[in-house]
Amino acid sequence: MTVHTDALRDHACLIVHGPDQPGLVAAVTALVTRNNANIVSLDQYSSDPAGGQFFQRLVFHRPDLAAAFPDLEADLDQTLAPYGMQWRLTDQSVPxxxxxxxxxxxxxxxxxxxxxxxxxxxxxxxxxxxxxxxxxxxxxxxxxxxxxxxxxxxxxxxxxxxxxxxxxxxxxxxxxxxxxxxxxxxxxxxxxxxxxxxxxxxxxxxxxxxxxxxxxxxxxxxxxxxxxxxxxxxxxxxxxxxxxxxxxxxxxxxxxxxxxxxxxxxxxxxxxxxxxxxxxxxxxxxxxxxx
Structure with a gap:
């Protein structure tokens, strides 16, 4: 049985991690904005701003999320590849x-x-x-x-x-x-x-x-x-x-x-x-x- 939680419908969680560098937060938040999504929560951590590792968890709401998933993933690939970042995107309504x-x-x-x-x-x-x-x-x-x-x-x-x-x-x-x-x-x-x-x-x-x-x-x-x-x-x-x-x-x-x-x-x-x-x-x- 697959349970969809109504409170999390159309909510996605984006995990980003890799080498810390200028512009990461701006790049990710701009990506969310241009994909007609609204940030619900954002947490981040850097082990060292100069040469350390960057970690971010971002939850956003995007109407008709399932339909938008392929475009979001393609945009993430294109946006984060130059930074050498790893990322994972999940639909929070699917347990x-x-x-x-x-x-x-x-x-x-x-x-x-x-x-x-x-x-x-x-x-x-x-x-x-x-x-x-x-x-x-x-x-x-x-x-x-x-x-x-x-x-x-x-x-x-x-x-x-x-x-x-x-x-x-x-x-x-x-x-x-x-x-x-x-x-x-x-x-x-x-x-x-x-x-x-x-x-x-x-x-x-x-x-x-x-x-x-x-x-x-x-x-x-x-x-x-x-x-x-x-x-x-x-x-x-x-x-x-x-x-x-x-x-x-x-x-x-x-x-x-x-x-x-x-x-x-x-x-x-x-x-x-x-x-x-x-x-x-x-x-x-x-x-x-x-x-």
Whole structure:
């Protein structure tokens, strides 16, 4: 199902980034004006006005946007090519298709489904894929198809990853790992062809492996948190989208830490998903600019 948001009808988002230089803002705003569009919002950032990188996110309203799209794209090509800029233009009324991968933990999965049902996330959810079945009925109550793809034992996950890739192919614009407790192979990341967003506790790399909250409790940590980032072939080292923390005390048990950590994970992941869906995140190598 494709949902068109009336409030965003005929609204486009333009992302521009490349080497900073004089005339960029004037060139972009003049382009919008001559294409009979009106700027709704404009954010920009320069890493250094003298030889740095320029990043811009611009939202504009243009009546009959769909019909004007080819002319806008041709104008962008012609206008920005001399500046050596990269650009991306999207119709904001067309929600991105988001697949969710999950395991047994349901707090992030159900939170995303709930926010989507409330209209808080401008996405469609064509599928949830899990290597366990405990969340199947909950997912289906949201009207979302559930697919069970068991994980193989051992290091070779190629068969299960191949099955997941078949389900995703041509059906999604990005993937969210909602506490999916499997390490994706480099081959999978290269073949999936869309951004993948992950969420995990922020104890890494101090507390690696099982029972991180117990280990954190034993060390007497005073802050717990979560990190959401894009997945790369470097495990848990991709560009960070969002982070947050909560203060804890010596009186909190390991179970308390885990419960409060789950709250932070939900909030951080939902913000990361929202910002990605709204084209607010620009990747620059292993760095992000979030408008």
């Amino acid at each position: 991105k298709r988001m697949a969710i991968l999950a395991s047994t933990s349901d707090h992030c999965l159900l939170d995303l489904l709930w926010r989507h049902r409330r209209g808080e996330l401008p996405v469609t959810i064509p599928m949830v894929i899990s290597n366990h079945t405990n969340t199947a009925e909950d997912v289906r109550t949201f009207g979302v198809p559930f697919f069970h793809v068991p994980s193989q034992s051992g290091a070779d996950k190629s068969a299960s990853e191949t099955e997941i890739l078949k389900l995703l192919a041509g059906n999604v614009d990005f993937v969210v790992l909602a506490r999916y407790m499997q390490i994706l192979s480099a081959d999978f990341i290269e073949q999936v062809g869309v951004p993948v967003i992950n969420i995990h506790h922020s104890f890494l790399p101090a507390f690696i492996g099982a029972a991180p909250y117990r280990k954190a409790k034993e060390r007497g940590v005073k802050l717990i948190g979560a990190t959401s980032h894009y997945v790369t072939t470097d495990l848990d080292e991709g560009p960070i989208i969002e982070q947050d923390v909560a203060r804890v005390t010596h009186a909190d048990t390991a179970a308390d830490l885990q419960r409060r950590g789950a709250d932070v994970e939900r909030a951080v992941l939902s913000r990361a998903v929202l910002w990605h869906a709204q084209d607010r995140v620009i990747r620059d190598g292993n760095h992000t600019i979030v408008f």
